[in-house]
Amino acid sequence: MSLTILTIDDSRTMRDMLNAALTPSGFTVVQAEDGEHGVEVLDGMEREPDVIITDINMPRKDGFAFIEDVRADPRHRATPILVLTTESDAEKKQRARAAGATGWIVKPFDQDKLIAAIRRVAAYSG
Amino acid sequence: MDAMEAIRQTFFEECAEQLVEVETGLLAFQDGEADDETIDGVFRGVHSIKGGAGAFHLDALVAFAHAFETVLDELRSKRIEPDETFVRLTLRSADALSDLVAAARDGETADTAKSDALLAELEAVTGSADEKAEADEDGFAFQPVTVDVSTLFGAEAGETTYTIAFRPHDKLYARANDSMTFLRELSTMGEMQVTCDTEALPLLADIDPEAAYFGFVVTLTGTLEAEDIRAVFEFVEDDCELQIDAASTDDADASFEMELATPDEADLLVLQAMLDGTDQDEEAIEATDEHASFADTEGVGAGDPDTAPESALESDPAQSGISRSSGSEAGKREPEPSRQQDPEPAKDPSVSTPAGGKKEAGKPTKAAAGQTIRVDLDRVDRLIDLVGELVIHQVMLSQRAVEAGLTRTCDVATGFEELEQLTRELQDSVMAIRAQPVKSVFQRLPRLVREVAEIAGKRVRLVTQGEWTEVDKTIIEKLSDPLTHMIRNAIDHGLETPEDRVVAGKPEEGTVRVSAGQRSGRIVIEIGDDGAGIKRDKVRDIAIEKGLVSPAAKLTDDEIDNLIFMPGFSTASGVSELSGRGVGMDVVRQSIQSLGGRVTITSEPGKGSKFTMSLPLTLAVLDGMIVTAGDETIVVPLSMIVETMRPKATEVRRFGGEARLINVRDRFLPLIDVGLLLGYRDRPGDPTAGVVILVEMENGDRAALLVDGIQGQRQVVIKSTETNYGMIPGVGGATILGDGRVALILDVDRLVTCSREAGHSLDPATLQAAE
Numbered sequence: 001m002s003l004t005i006l007t008i009d010d011s012r013t014m015r016d017m018l019n020a021a022l023t024p025s026g027f028t029v030v031q032a033e034d035g036e037h038g039v040e041v042l043d044g045m046e047r048e049p050d051v052i053i054t055d056i057n058m059p060r061k062d063g064f065a066f067i068e069d070v071r072a073d074p075r076h077r078a079t080p081i082l083v084l085t086t087e088s089d090a091e092k093k094q095r096a097r098a099a100g101a102t103g104w105i106v107k108p109f110d111q112d113k114l115i116a117a118i119r120r121v122a123a124y125s126g
Numbered sequence: 127m128d129a130m131e132a133i134r135q136t137f138f139e140e141c142a143e144q145l146v147e148v149e150t151g152l153l154a155f156q157d158g159e160a161d162d163e164t165i166d167g168v169f170r171g172v173h174s175i176k177g178g179a180g181a182f183h184l185d186a187l188v189a190f191a192h193a194f195e196t197v198l199d200e201l202r203s204k205r206i207e208p209d210e211t212f213v214r215l216t217l218r219s220a221d222a223l224s225d226l227v228a229a230a231r232d233g234e235t236a237d238t239a240k241s242d243a244l245l246a247e248l249e250a251v252t253g254s255a256d257e258k259a260e261a262d263e264d265g266f267a268f269q270p271v272t273v274d275v276s277t278l279f280g281a282e283a284g285e286t287t288y289t290i291a292f293r294p295h296d297k298l299y300a301r302a303n304d305s306m307t308f309l310r311e312l313s314t315m316g317e318m319q320v321t322c323d324t325e326a327l328p329l330l331a332d333i334d335p336e337a338a339y340f341g342f343v344v345t346l347t348g349t350l351e352a353e354d355i356r357a358v359f360e361f362v363e364d365d366c367e368l369q370i371d372a373a374s375t376d377d378a379d380a381s382f383e384m385e386l387a388t389p390d391e392a393d394l395l396v397l398q399a400m401l402d403g404t405d406q407d408e409e410a411i412e413a414t415d416e417h418a419s420f421a422d423t424e425g426v427g428a429g430d431p432d433t434a435p436e437s438a439l440e441s442d443p444a445q446s447g448i449s450r451s452s453g454s455e456a457g458k459r460e461p462e463p464s465r466q467q468d469p470e471p472a473k474d475p476s477v478s479t480p481a482g483g484k485k486e487a488g489k490p491t492k493a494a495a496g497q498t499i500r501v502d503l504d505r506v507d508r509l510i511d512l513v514g515e516l517v518i519h520q521v522m523l524s525q526r527a528v529e530a531g532l533t534r535t536c537d538v539a540t541g542f543e544e545l546e547q548l549t550r551e552l553q554d555s556v557m558a559i560r561a562q563p564v565k566s567v568f569q570r571l572p573r574l575v576r577e578v579a580e581i582a583g584k585r586v587r588l589v590t591q592g593e594w595t596e597v598d599k600t601i602i603e604k605l606s607d608p609l610t611h612m613i614r615n616a617i618d619h620g621l622e623t624p625e626d627r628v629v630a631g632k633p634e635e636g637t638v639r640v641s642a643g644q645r646s647g648r649i650v651i652e653i654g655d656d657g658a659g660i661k662r663d664k665v666r667d668i669a670i671e672k673g674l675v676s677p678a679a680k681l682t683d684d685e686i687d688n689l690i691f692m693p694g695f696s697t698a699s700g701v702s703e704l705s706g707r708g709v710g711m712d713v714v715r716q717s718i719q720s721l722g723g724r725v726t727i728t729s730e731p732g733k734g735s736k737f738t739m740s741l742p743l744t745l746a747v748l749d750g751m752i753v754t755a756g757d758e759t760i761v762v763p764l765s766m767i768v769e770t771m772r773p774k775a776t777e778v779r780r781f782g783g784e785a786r787l788i789n790v791r792d793r794f795l796p797l798i799d800v801g802l803l804l805g806y807r808d809r810p811g812d813p814t815a816g817v818v819i820l821v822e823m824e825n826g827d828r829a830a831l832l833v834d835g836i837q838g839q840r841q842v843v844i845k846s847t848e849t850n851y852g853m854i855p856g857v858g859g860a861t862i863l864g865d866g867r868v869a870l871i872l873d874v875d876r877l878v879t880c881s882r883e884a885g886h887s888l889d890p891a892t893l894q895a896a897e
Contacts, residue, residue, distance in 0.1 A: 013137035108181040
């Protein structure tokens with residue numbers, strides 16, 4: 001069964017790139033445009049996504065707040081969340097970790113590495 | 127590759143949007159109207175550009191965006207006190223960023239001199255912060271451990287054996303990580319053995335299903351560095367105890383003190399049974415009966431951290447292979463349902479809060495923002511053309527119906543009326559698709575003003591108004607050039623130097639005000655400055671010198687001001703290189719006129735000048751009055767018409783040679799004989815036999831047009847005479863009437879001007895003075 005990935009990024013470019021990287025590899029990609037929208041989309045999903053990939057700098061609700069919200073909801077607290085961002089400083093990583101992020105990937109991403117990371121946290125190796 | 131190209135295109139489209147947001151935000155900041163959200167928006171814009179640019183390996187853009195972003199971050203976190211110099215630096219950086227984006231888009235090499243200089247300035251601002259960040263980065267990096275490979279027993283050449291002690295904290299699981307994933311990752315790096323330490327596991331009754339009780343000792347042999355191992359745990363290093371040692375293959379030699387215990391089988395079975403009761407599938411149960419494998423733990427691991435199955439990890443060397451194959455099983459991902467059924471989380475109030483309700487309260491839905499589609503403009507244009515044709519045919523059809531003798535009250539005629547209304551509504555709706563706020567043009571102005579001001583050595587504040595005024599896209603595109611030119615003119619000629627302004631008792635900084643608004647079916651754009659106003663003596667002298675007016679001519683202030691639009695005037699010596707650029711105001715006027723628009727100037731000495739540019743909202747349709755002159759049918763734009771009247775003989779007076787005036791409520795207006803002026807007849811028409819149409823022009827002046835008769839009001843589809851034939855003074859375009867004939871659409875302002883030039887009439891101002 002294909003893994004469902006929820007991606008959250010305010011940049012259309014980045015959403016398109018994620019889609020282009022994941023869909024051909026057999027992932028089902030669901031997208032949201034910011035943290036606020038991400039929460040709405042997540043709540044509306046029939047099945048919990050296998051992995052959530054979120055940006056940090058977004059309008060309305062940033063990645064940190066989004067992760068906190070997701071983690072605070074018992075339904076989503078075990079869903080792996082990968083942060084995908086251009087940032088790489090330790091303080092931001094620490095904040096993401098504190099919010100409950102599962103992993104951290106730096107943009108621009110390498111397609112194979114991204115997929116490997118998804119499979120790793122989703123415990124999928126097929 | 128096509129997909130990449132499409133994304134690349136999206137990226138540049140998005141860049142354009144973000145650059146606008148960045149500039150708008152910075153300008154708001156400059157005006158002191160920015161809040162934290164504005165600065166965040168600016169930061170995000172630059173940040174997104176950097177992110178996308180990185181994906182396309184646009185290194186120059188990434189470097190610059192990064193420096194810019196760093197500065198903005200300082201601002202955002204209030205570590206910088208923004209002064210005027212700083213604000214200007216950010217604005218100039220936004221311009222440079224825009225240039226770099228454009229260069230990247232067009233595949234050109236950017237002029238790096240400018241951006242490099244700015245880069246240095248930006249870095250100077252954040253110099254100290256950067257150094258700090260680098261230091262952080264260093265501290266964060268792993269210090270490699272020196273290992274003497276040759277002493278290791280059993281290791282092949284180049285291989286090292288590491289002993290890794292890994293003990294997850296509760297937090298690791300709370301962040302949806304799983305010890306499993308790390309162990310599996312390690313297993314791909316070399317030969318692996320895992321021992322689970324269950325020492326900390328309490329009695330069953332005391333188990334907190336969310337707590338972490340197990341530790342793992344991994345022996346890993348392979349061609350790898352300790353760094354590689356640490357990298358696996360990089361993101362969770364604070365969520366676990368991790369110790370990596372180069373060791374021999376013998377477990378007994380492990381140098382750390384973790385006690386290794388074999389799990390008690392009885393305990394295991396009990397635990398397993400407990401888990402079976404929830405959601406463990408049959409396969410997993412079977413597996414547990416033998417040796418618990420990684421696959422078993424998988425089903426529980428992510429959801430129920432460190433409960434029983436992991437304690438079964440008494441691994442043998444073959445298990446590095448098993449761990450990889452276990453993935454298909456793991457793919458099932460059972461933990462979520464188990465989570466939901468699990469009553470335990472209620473223990474922790476912060477966790478059990480039903481967050482769903484909290485989130486939904488009072489939040490705007492995303493739907494409203496997302497309901498737009500992108501359509502190729504050609505399709506819209508085609509639609510507009512078709513609707514235009516539809517309108518023409520609908521008119522023709524109803525006219526045929528009248529010709530066929532149908533009365534106005536019959537059902538068919540009523541049907542035609544309804545059809546006409548629908549067609550009209552359809553046309554309006556279609557036009558609305560192409561309508562855009564003038565914002566897209568206005569948003570380019572701040573940069574223009576900055577650049578022009580810098581070159582001219584003046585200080586200028588730009589105020590824009592009415593940027594949401596909507597106008598047809600075809601007009602928007604053509605607004606930019608004349609607007610640009612008039613603004614250059616306003617800054618270069620209108621505004622004084624800061625010193626002169628101070629002498630004149632004005633603030634050093636001049637103001638250029640650009641406003642847009644709709645007025646009687648037209649868009650009116652005003653460009654005003656608070657400069658010195660037009661130096662009429664000088665303008666007059668130049669005009670005389672150029673032979674544009676006779677030295678004897680008595681000119682009103684208004685006429686002198688408008689001399690600057692005369693062809694040939696702008697080449698005068700007084701025009702600097704800046705606003706000159708090879709284009710005179712006459713060309714500006716011409717380009718506006720070709721759009722069916724017009725431009726006028728008003729000026730007040732010492733207080734400033736104002737250009738007023740008026741354009742139709744669309745180039746596609748027009749509400750017109752259909753009139754006859756001579757034997758021709760012509761269209762007068764309805765928006766210009768004030769009233770119509772049948773003049774009495776006593777109201778018309780001769781003035782000078784051919785010119786005639788008409789007395790309208792004790793005011794004399796020039797009477798313009800349209801048929802004569804357009805050459806439809808040779809002799810002046812009889813005013814008492816015709817109809818007079820009173821029109822008001824852009825500058826507020828009125829004139830009276832004499833025509834033979836009025837046919838009625840109609841919406842007409844404009845066909846450009848300029849494209850299809852050539853420019854005719856006094857004619858704004860043409861249309862096809864119901865009977866299939868072509869009718870000219872009058873450009874009233876131009877027509878009145880023509881009549882003055884032709885000497886058929888006199889200027890109303892002079893006439894009023896003569897009264």
